[in-house]
Amino acid sequence: MKNVRLFFKKGGPLRFVSHLDMNRVMTRVLRLSKVPVWYTEGFNPHPYITFALPLSLGFSSDYEVMDFRLDDDNFDMLKAKQMIADACPNGIEVIALKEPKLKAGKIAFATFDITFLSEANATLKTLKEFLSAKEIIVSKTTKKGGVKEIDLAKKLGPFTLGGDENNPKILSLTLPAGGEDNINPKLLIDAYIGITGGKRDFYKINRTSLLTAELNKFE
Amino acid sequence: MENSRLEQLFLSVQKPGRYSGGEMGSVYKDKSKVDVRFAFCFPDTYEIGMSHLGMKILYGLFNERDDIWCERVFAPWTDFEKVMREENIPLFALESRDPISEFDFIGFTLQYELSYTNVLNMLQLGGIPLKSKDRVGLTPLVVAGGPCACNPEPLADFVDIFFLGEGEEVDLEVIDLYKEYKAKGGTDKLEFLKLAAKIDGVYVPALYDVTYDAEGKVTEYIPKDGAPKTVSKRVMTDLDKAYYPKNLPVPFTEIVHDRAVMEIFRGCIRGCRFCQAGFIYRPVREKSPEVINREAFDLCQSTGYDEMSLSSLSTSDYSQIEPLLSEMIEWTGKEKISLSLPSLRIDNFSPELLNKMKLIRKSGLTFAPEAGTQRLRDVINKNITEKDIMKSCATAFAGGYTAVKLYFMIGLPTETDEDIIGIARLGQKIVDLYYNVDGRPKGKGVNVSISVSTFVPKPFTPFQFCPQISEDEMRRRQQLLRDSITTKKISLSWHESKISSLEGVLARGDRRLGGVILKAFELGAKMDSWDECFDYDIWMKAFDECNLSPDFYKSRERGPFEVNPWDHLDYGVTKDFLLKEYQRAKCGVTTQNCREKCAGCGANKYGKGVCFEKR
Numbered sequence: 001m002k003n004v005r006l007f008f009k010k011g012g013p014l015r016f017v018s019h020l021d022m023n024r025v026m027t028r029v030l031r032l033s034k035v036p037v038w039y040t041e042g043f044n045p046h047p048y049i050t051f052a053l054p055l056s057l058g059f060s061s062d063y064e065v066m067d068f069r070l071d072d073d074n075f076d077m078l079k080a081k082q083m084i085a086d087a088c089p090n091g092i093e094v095i096a097l098k099e100p101k102l103k104a105g106k107i108a109f110a111t112f113d114i115t116f117l118s119e120a121n122a123t124l125k126t127l128k129e130f131l132s133a134k135e136i137i138v139s140k141t142t143k144k145g146g147v148k149e150i151d152l153a154k155k156l157g158p159f160t161l162g163g164d165e166n167n168p169k170i171l172s173l174t175l176p177a178g179g180e181d182n183i184n185p186k187l188l189i190d191a192y193i194g195i196t197g198g199k200r201d202f203y204k205i206n207r208t209s210l211l212t213a214e215l216n217k218f219e
Numbered sequence: 220m221e222n223s224r225l226e227q228l229f230l231s232v233q234k235p236g237r238y239s240g241g242e243m244g245s246v247y248k249d250k251s252k253v254d255v256r257f258a259f260c261f262p263d264t265y266e267i268g269m270s271h272l273g274m275k276i277l278y279g280l281f282n283e284r285d286d287i288w289c290e291r292v293f294a295p296w297t298d299f300e301k302v303m304r305e306e307n308i309p310l311f312a313l314e315s316r317d318p319i320s321e322f323d324f325i326g327f328t329l330q331y332e333l334s335y336t337n338v339l340n341m342l343q344l345g346g347i348p349l350k351s352k353d354r355v356g357l358t359p360l361v362v363a364g365g366p367c368a369c370n371p372e373p374l375a376d377f378v379d380i381f382f383l384g385e386g387e388e389v390d391l392e393v394i395d396l397y398k399e400y401k402a403k404g405g406t407d408k409l410e411f412l413k414l415a416a417k418i419d420g421v422y423v424p425a426l427y428d429v430t431y432d433a434e435g436k437v438t439e440y441i442p443k444d445g446a447p448k449t450v451s452k453r454v455m456t457d458l459d460k461a462y463y464p465k466n467l468p469v470p471f472t473e474i475v476h477d478r479a480v481m482e483i484f485r486g487c488i489r490g491c492r493f494c495q496a497g498f499i500y501r502p503v504r505e506k507s508p509e510v511i512n513r514e515a516f517d518l519c520q521s522t523g524y525d526e527m528s529l530s531s532l533s534t535s536d537y538s539q540i541e542p543l544l545s546e547m548i549e550w551t552g553k554e555k556i557s558l559s560l561p562s563l564r565i566d567n568f569s570p571e572l573l574n575k576m577k578l579i580r581k582s583g584l585t586f587a588p589e590a591g592t593q594r595l596r597d598v599i600n601k602n603i604t605e606k607d608i609m610k611s612c613a614t615a616f617a618g619g620y621t622a623v624k625l626y627f628m629i630g631l632p633t634e635t636d637e638d639i640i641g642i643a644r645l646g647q648k649i650v651d652l653y654y655n656v657d658g659r660p661k662g663k664g665v666n667v668s669i670s671v672s673t674f675v676p677k678p679f680t681p682f683q684f685c686p687q688i689s690e691d692e693m694r695r696r697q698q699l700l701r702d703s704i705t706t707k708k709i710s711l712s713w714h715e716s717k718i719s720s721l722e723g724v725l726a727r728g729d730r731r732l733g734g735v736i737l738k739a740f741e742l743g744a745k746m747d748s749w750d751e752c753f754d755y756d757i758w759m760k761a762f763d764e765c766n767l768s769p770d771f772y773k774s775r776e777r778g779p780f781e782v783n784p785w786d787h788l789d790y791g792v793t794k795d796f797l798l799k800e801y802q803r804a805k806c807g808v809t810t811q812n813c814r815e816k817c818a819g820c821g822a823n824k825y826g827k828g829v830c831f832e833k834r
Contacts, residue, residue, distance in 0.1 A: 017236055
């Protein structure tokens with residue numbers, strides 16, 4: 001038995017598939033692939049699948065990380081990668097299958113690209129102003145159901161803005177991610193849309209990478 | 220609307236995966252290369268529609284042909300419907316996202332009466348005139364099938380063509396006729412409908428005039444333009460040769476029944492007198508174990524499902540259940556597929572098989588005695604005795620079970636208070652039994668859950684003649700039952716009586732109810748089978764405005780010579796047989812099942828199935 005890590009892109013119709021449902025989708029993908037996957041040995045055998053960091057419903061991703069176990073330690077990894085790739089639905093693109101280097105707990109940051117549709121009323125000028133403010137106070141519901149105010153200006157890493165004034169703008173940013181501190185970019189963008197008076201939901205978020213505390217790629 | 224904007228709107232509502240499509244196994248074609256586009260509509264949510272086997276069979280069957288592209292359409296939940304109306308998004312098919320108005324056929328499957336307003340809502344969201352007579356062009360043709368098509372009259376104003384019985388052959392025959400008609404340059408809808416009406420199993424309501432007497436009872440159905448006097452349902456005579464999908468659209472998101480489903484037979488030998496499915500799907504026709512195993516294996520291979528269930532009206536009545544399961548347990552075990560067997564009685568199995576059965580994950584322990592006393596069970600011809608239930612429960616408790624679920628109906632014909640109290644008494648006996656079984660789980664209590672629905676008389680059953688009890692009486696009997704239960708070890712749940720009442724009206728309604736359905740829809744009725752959406756007052760207002768009384772349809776005894784709105788349709792069982800069964804019911808006389816003795820229902824005219832088995 002050996003632990004392996006699958007890296008893939010998630011987009012297309014899979015954007016509308018929640019983290020919980022992704023588990024079921026990937027269970028079926030592994031079964032279809034016929035790769036010798038290790039199954040739990042209980043009454044109801046199933047592959048042991050874990051995702052490094054859940055992805056919010058509606059986001060696409062260039063860098064999804066999923067761990068599972070191979071039953072056959074010597075099974076050719078390149079072949080396994082291809083078999084899984086062939087079994088994936090439209091919307092999942094396999095990048096690599098490797099042995100894991102780091103534990104999932106090492107994830108500290110995630111990077112995102114945000115594309116605004118015209119309905120969002122986003123402009124380079126207002127975006128720059130909004131993101132450069134000394135304080136960006138938003139309220140966030142806690143796990144216990146309470147509401148707390150946080151200052152996103154303190155959480156926001158370096159950002160870049162692309163596109164010209166009249167075309168869809170791309171905002172690239174880095175936010176804390178993982179078990180320690182996790183900031184959903186929707187919090188930030190919804191606060192911004194609240195100011196522009198644009199339509200909610202008219203922006204797309206793509207998670208581009210997962211990084212360690214040292215800003216190295218999580219592998 | 221352009222796709223990227225539409226997709227952002229999906230994200231503004233709950234469960235966007237309902238609307239996005241693109242599932243594995245869904246079929247995409249080039250629309251310029253097909254001749255016929257068929258929008259298969261399920262008039263309820265994605266999660267419910269995608270659990271339906273019939274849709275998957277027809278979806279696969281149609282799409283096997285290169286000249287047809289069949290796509291799926293579901294009713295949007297109220298949150299997305301609001302967005303669609305605000306943003307002017309017409310109802311679209313999941314695959315192409317094209318508006319349903321662009322399709323040649325819009326086909327609805329009618330699984331329950333309370334989905335009728337959803338049919339209208341979906342047409343309206345598609346920008347399609349609701350009434351058949353207001354759709355003047357040849358397309359889209361609005362067609363419908365499914366069990367409720369056995370009394371299609373309440374929807375007669377809205378639907379162009381009803382398919383009666385099993386759809387595998389007749390649907391394609393109509394599609395072929397359409398292709399041919401269009402190729403010849405035909406554009407006249409009425410002309411096409413007249414041609415279609417010549418096909419067996421096709422009912423075109425517009426080709427029939429209905430007359431009523433002063434009371435409002437139907438007096439006659441008068442066929443026009445060469446339409447047949449009686450329309451017969453279609454039956455697949457050889458299920459081994461019938462199409463079964465090799466692949467299915469597999470949802471990304473969780474649905475109600477999310478597993479591979481294998482049909483093992485159609486029809487039911489039992490003849491429980493309240494059960495419509497037990498009569499309209501006659502005669503019983505089985506698939507062979509070899510074919511079932513092969514098709515089931517293929518289905519698991521292509522879908523990646525790790526769970527499979529067998530589908531039929533009564534799994535344990537499959538004549539070769541032992542060889543079937545023996546083989547099936549073998550390969551599902553190897554493939555790590557969990558097999559679920561709904562409604563299975565294990566008392567007559569061999570010890571070897573019983574041992575193997577232990578490998579199967581058991582769902583709950585469920586019985587459907589339907590009635591609380593043997594007298595009433597005899598009336599409804601439910602062949603289950605208290606002894607059977609006690610024996611099975613004792614075995615189950617000894618094997619570690621601590622919960623049992625029991626299904627009952629109230630409002631059955633001839634029911635007395637004694638029968639209601641009998642439900643509670645039976646529950647209590649099971650509770651008592653638990654504490655007297657050796658080897659029951661130590662230190663654990665027992666839970667008997669009793670689920671009670673309200674009996675609704677349905678067409679083509681022996682009880683099609685009898686009145687449904689009033690809502691007040693339903694409530695009184697529910698209260699009586701509640702008061703009869705004295706232990707907390709029994710939990711009781713029941714259905715909303717008003718919903719059952721409306722179901723009863725629509726089930727045996729005539730053509731005039733089209734006006735009521737339309738009115739109720741205009742007043743806001745939709746998703747009527749959902750407790751949170753159902754609004755009885757709207758319906759009562761609609762009846763009032765149409766000057767029709769619900770009681771006329773549900774609360775009176777229908778005489779043997781009364782013309783029922785479905786009497787011109789032939790589902791194999793004769794009205795004489797149903798009348799005879801009704802008389803026997805009133806006398807508390809049971810009828811043997813089809814394997815024991817032919818009861819002469821009339822379904823042997825199809826020349827196949829259980830009617831010709833050696834007894």
